[in-house]
Amino acid sequence: MNQMNTALPAIPPAAVELNGVIKRFGKNEALRGIQGRILPGRLTGLVGPDGAGKTTLMRLMAGLMAPTEGRITVAGLDPVRDSMALPDLIGYMPQRFGLYEDLSVMENLRLYAGLRGLERRVHRDTFHRLLEFTRLGPFTTRLAGQLSGGMKQKLGLACALMATPKVLLLDEPGVGVDPVSRQDLWRMVQALTDEGMAVIWATAYLDEAERCAAVLLLNEGVLKFDGVPGELTARLQDRSFKLLNHCHDRRALLSEALHLPAVCDGVIQGNAVRVVLRTASQRDAIEAFAKKAGAELQPVAPRFEDAFIDLLGGGPGGVSAIAQKMAPVALDSGIVVECRGLTRRFGAFTATDQVSFQVRKGEIFGLLGPNGAGKSTTFKMLCGLLRPTAGVARVAGLDLRTASSQAKRQLGYMAQKFSLYGLLSVQQNLEFSAGVYGLEGALKRERIAEMVQTFQLEKRLNSAPDELPLGYKQRLALACALMHRPPVLFLDEPTSGVDPITRREFWTHINGLVRKGVTVLVTTHFMDEAEYCDRVALMYRAKLIALDTPDALKAQARTRRNQEPAMEDAFIHLIQAVDAQDAAQSKKAAA
Amino acid sequence: MNLSWSRLRAQIIKELLSILRDRRARAILIGPPLMQLFLFSFAVTLDVRNVSIAVYDRDGGRWSQELVASIGAATFVGRLVTALDAQQLQEAIERQQVLLAIDIPETFSRDVAAGRPAPLQVIADGRRANSGQVALRYVENIASNLGATIQATGSSGSGSLAIRHWFNPNLIYRWFVVPSLAGTLAMFTSLIVTALSIARERELGTFDQLLVSPTTPMEIIVAKAAPALVIGTALGMLMVGAGVFAFGIPFTGSLGLLFLTMLLFILSIVGVGLMISSICATQQQAILGAFATGVPMILMSGFATPVENMPAVLQWVAEAIPLTHFLIIVQGTFVKALPAADVAAQAWPMAVTALVTLSAATVLVRSRLQ
Numbered sequence: 001m002n003q004m005n006t007a008l009p010a011i012p013p014a015a016v017e018l019n020g021v022i023k024r025f026g027k028n029e030a031l032r033g034i035q036g037r038i039l040p041g042r043l044t045g046l047v048g049p050d051g052a053g054k055t056t057l058m059r060l061m062a063g064l065m066a067p068t069e070g071r072i073t074v075a076g077l078d079p080v081r082d083s084m085a086l087p088d089l090i091g092y093m094p095q096r097f098g099l100y101e102d103l104s105v106m107e108n109l110r111l112y113a114g115l116r117g118l119e120r121r122v123h124r125d126t127f128h129r130l131l132e133f134t135r136l137g138p139f140t141t142r143l144a145g146q147l148s149g150g151m152k153q154k155l156g157l158a159c160a161l162m163a164t165p166k167v168l169l170l171d172e173p174g175v176g177v178d179p180v181s182r183q184d185l186w187r188m189v190q191a192l193t194d195e196g197m198a199v200i201w202a203t204a205y206l207d208e209a210e211r212c213a214a215v216l217l218l219n220e221g222v223l224k225f226d227g228v229p230g231e232l233t234a235r236l237q238d239r240s241f242k243l244l245n246h247c248h249d250r251r252a253l254l255s256e257a258l259h260l261p262a263v264c265d266g267v268i269q270g271n272a273v274r275v276v277l278r279t280a281s282q283r284d285a286i287e288a289f290a291k292k293a294g295a296e297l298q299p300v301a302p303r304f305e306d307a308f309i310d311l312l313g314g315g316p317g318g319v320s321a322i323a324q325k326m327a328p329v330a331l332d333s334g335i336v337v338e339c340r341g342l343t344r345r346f347g348a349f350t351a352t353d354q355v356s357f358q359v360r361k362g363e364i365f366g367l368l369g370p371n372g373a374g375k376s377t378t379f380k381m382l383c384g385l386l387r388p389t390a391g392v393a394r395v396a397g398l399d400l401r402t403a404s405s406q407a408k409r410q411l412g413y414m415a416q417k418f419s420l421y422g423l424l425s426v427q428q429n430l431e432f433s434a435g436v437y438g439l440e441g442a443l444k445r446e447r448i449a450e451m452v453q454t455f456q457l458e459k460r461l462n463s464a465p466d467e468l469p470l471g472y473k474q475r476l477a478l479a480c481a482l483m484h485r486p487p488v489l490f491l492d493e494p495t496s497g498v499d500p501i502t503r504r505e506f507w508t509h510i511n512g513l514v515r516k517g518v519t520v521l522v523t524t525h526f527m528d529e530a531e532y533c534d535r536v537a538l539m540y541r542a543k544l545i546a547l548d549t550p551d552a553l554k555a556q557a558r559t560r561r562n563q564e565p566a567m568e569d570a571f572i573h574l575i576q577a578v579d580a581q582d583a584a585q586s587k588k589a590a591a
Numbered sequence: 592m593n594l595s596w597s598r599l600r601a602q603i604i605k606e607l608l609s610i611l612r613d614r615r616a617r618a619i620l621i622g623p624p625l626m627q628l629f630l631f632s633f634a635v636t637l638d639v640r641n642v643s644i645a646v647y648d649r650d651g652g653r654w655s656q657e658l659v660a661s662i663g664a665a666t667f668v669g670r671l672v673t674a675l676d677a678q679q680l681q682e683a684i685e686r687q688q689v690l691l692a693i694d695i696p697e698t699f700s701r702d703v704a705a706g707r708p709a710p711l712q713v714i715a716d717g718r719r720a721n722s723g724q725v726a727l728r729y730v731e732n733i734a735s736n737l738g739a740t741i742q743a744t745g746s747s748g749s750g751s752l753a754i755r756h757w758f759n760p761n762l763i764y765r766w767f768v769v770p771s772l773a774g775t776l777a778m779f780t781s782l783i784v785t786a787l788s789i790a791r792e793r794e795l796g797t798f799d800q801l802l803v804s805p806t807t808p809m810e811i812i813v814a815k816a817a818p819a820l821v822i823g824t825a826l827g828m829l830m831v832g833a834g835v836f837a838f839g840i841p842f843t844g845s846l847g848l849l850f851l852t853m854l855l856f857i858l859s860i861v862g863v864g865l866m867i868s869s870i871c872a873t874q875q876q877a878i879l880g881a882f883a884t885g886v887p888m889i890l891m892s893g894f895a896t897p898v899e900n901m902p903a904v905l906q907w908v909a910e911a912i913p914l915t916h917f918l919i920i921v922q923g924t925f926v927k928a929l930p931a932a933d934v935a936a937q938a939w940p941m942a943v944t945a946l947v948t949l950s951a952a953t954v955l956v957r958s959r960l961q
Contacts, residue, residue, distance in 0.1 A: 383803050405595070405805035413803040419796035423609045435601020436804045490803075 049499025101145030150181020258318030323512025652700025781823030785864025844924030862948025
């Protein structure tokens with residue numbers, strides 16, 4: 001190391017140096033020789049799907065584990081050997097930040113200041129600075145447990161910044177944070193890097209990678225790319241296209257497009273289908289396909305996500321084996337899910353206020369909104385898990401709270417965080433789900449075998465769900481929910497934290513099911529996923545503020561500067577419009 | 592009545608696996624209760640031993656010396672202190688140096704020799720009332736052998752009674768403690784296993800999944816009761832076995848009846864546990880709830896103090912506690928061959944408790960979610 005510095009004095013000292021880092025857990029190799037430099041004064045993205053080794057690398061840098069082989073230097077120190085000096089130089093925010101939920105915001109700050117050994121007389125100034133920075137000032141007395149996901153992350157960040165570190169490690173700070181709060185986090189991180197801090201942001205969201213100044217892309221413990229994100233996306237030049245203005249079912253169109261050998265990846269964007277070619281020379285193939293489908297072909301700028309999928313050899317195919325085996329759904333009524341004037345109050349707090357909508361058969365209906373907007377409460381009332389204070393919620397014409405067992409078999413439900421039985425093995429979880437939905441004998445065995453095969457669970461049958469990577473957990477949860485082939489599917493944040501390939505696989509199944517007439521109601525934070533919906537209901541502060549197709553919502557956010565707004569822009573636009581209206585009203589009231 | 596066997600079976604398997612899949616969990620379920628059985632059966636004893644006694648012998652004659660010598664030689668006495676005046680005697684009691692203080696009057700030897708009743712004052716430390724009374728009884732025995740009469744403070748002793756204890760002639764305390772512990776420990780294990788069961792699922796989020804599935808609240812309760820019933824009963828019977836084979840306690844009653852009542856007893860406890868679990872949102876609440884009900888149930892069951900000594904209102908409460916009845920059954924079955932009619936008289940209140948608590952749990956499982 002020293003020799004290198006004397007030989008090449010022009011290279012600025014790196015904040016973090018990784019030299020052939022290998023980490024093994026038993027036989028499992030989590031990191032396989034990582035080599036890289038992270039520079040101060042910029043934001044470095046540690047990007048990769050779940051289970052890629054991001055958290056392991058973070059924990060190595062934070063000195064919480066020692067590498068099996070190789071060497072790490074953080075701010076000039078060896079994290080393991082100099083573990084006493086390290087805490088003053090690094091700030092580490094783990095995935096689920098260790099906030100004490102029963103303590104208030106201020107009490108949490110005081111606790112972490114104490115743990116950091118911060119002198120008492122500087123407490124006030126430090127807290128003031130941090131609260132100002134995170135804009136948590138008005139909430140100092142609120143219990144941490146009652147903060148929204150975004151505010152929790154901000155408080156976590158404030159605690160990690162207590163000692164003004166040189167290196168800040170953020171492990172998936174964007175998980176469970178809505179777009180508005182996410183923008184806030186970006187702003188804060190920007191301010192920190194401007195001061196010269198090295199910020200490392202681990203994420204499975206590839207749109208976040210695009211915002212980083214440098215990216216370390218990890219997959220299965222191997223460093224796939226190290227550099228500026230634009231460099232990677234540049235390789236994809238002339239390979240991304242949009243199929244517009246077609247007169248087909250876009251889900252069928254996607255499925256067919258993914259069937260083409262030339263196409264390596266495809267997603268739905270509103271009414272359009274976005275595809276990525278394997279090589280730029282295959283343009284003819286996609287042009288012919290567009291002509292045949294009567295669609296307009298529009299070249300679009302490549303995204304980091306395209307590059308990532310390309311790097312991993314393309315996305316999954318467009319055919320869902322589960323959906324293929326399923327018989328078309330026969331439901332009597334055209335309206336499958338319905339709520340009218342749905343309201344739920346908890347004491348003085350109104351979680352859902354006069355929400356009404358209808359979901360038609362064979363529709364994907366998305367419920368979007370920032371944290372605490374009332375999505376989950378509405379969702380729970382629809383499933384019959386919560387009694388409405390006022391209004392009605394019906395699924396297939398029934399109130400699920402009082403519905404018979406037979407009626408409940410119409411419903412498939414996948415809960416947030418994939419509620420699986422951690423003490424049961426994968427096989428036992430499958431058998432339980434089949435049994436509880438009344439499947440027996442040969443049919444039960446057949447369905448379980450089918451799920452195991454489709455979701456590639458063979459090798460995992462004896463593991464506990466908690467040991468599975470998130471992607472497999474999600475597959476298992478979906479398998480459990482689909483076991484009885486329900487005509488209505490309720491999905492509560494189904495792909496949160498899951499890597500893009502598994503996410504595509506998931507939507508392939510959903511698209512296939514919808515084409516068979518299954519009705520899907522989904523809540524999500526993911527703007528990409530909102531694009532898959534036929535219609536999106538946007539909730540904000542307990543109210544339904546918009547309900548339309550993704551394309552129509554995006555059109556509302558179109559400005560002169562931004563001709564092609566993304567779903568995220570539409571989301572922020574609509575929420576800011578409500579905020580502005582509220583502000584105007586309160587000003588009028590004050591006058 | 593809406594029970595589907597396939598749904599029920601799936602859930603019972605799930606419950607059993609949740610409790611027993613983990614080797615450590617199995618060890619925790621069986622190990623500590625058995626250890627406690629052995630530990631408590633030695634620790635929990637009402638036998639009075641190692642008693643310190645102060646004697647102020649005003650007489651100093653032949654009979655008084657004889658009395659002091661036989662008290663000093665008695666097995667229950669650990670230390671005999673000689674007081675030189677009434678003041679010292681009093682201080683010894685006040686400072687809790689001794690449990691009993693014996694004041695022998697000047698006339699003692701003379702009275703005994705003359706065949707007259709020979710009064711004798713024994714002061715027992717009322718702060719340790721239970722042991723005091725037992726020790727007093729022992730001293731009484733010794734004195735009455737000498738023909739003395741005791742003037743006891745705070746206790747009405749009569750020197751000339753011959754007491755014969757039935758069923759447990761030597762008053763071996765373990766004969767009472769071990770069977771009672773079998774019931775008590777089996778109760779606590781079943782209570783905690785069931786109290787945690789619904790709360791755990793609530794915490795994990797799997798309970799929502801259950802509620803949207805076609806399963807009914809009654810199926811949920813039955814599925815959760817069954818494994819706990821099996822485990823609790825097995826544990827209880829294991830401890831009864833330990834009482835017979837490891838402690839050599841005579842078993843005179845019907846094993847079949849004991850097994851049936853054990854099932855009923857555990858079922859009623861499972862009902863209480865599920866009721867607690869159905870109103871708790873977290874496992875922490877459930878554990879606290881289990882202790883808040885379990886400890887009073889044990890203290891009021893007659894395990895520690897006789898139910899007859901309680902105020903009338905609390906006696907009614909004690910009647911509703913399954914352990915009260917089961918202790919009578921298990922103790923009776925061990926040493927006095929409790930007849931079937933008497934067993935039945937104690938069994939039906941447990942059946943009522945089971946019915947009430949299990950029904951309440953079924954209702955609460957649903958309504959708590961709103």
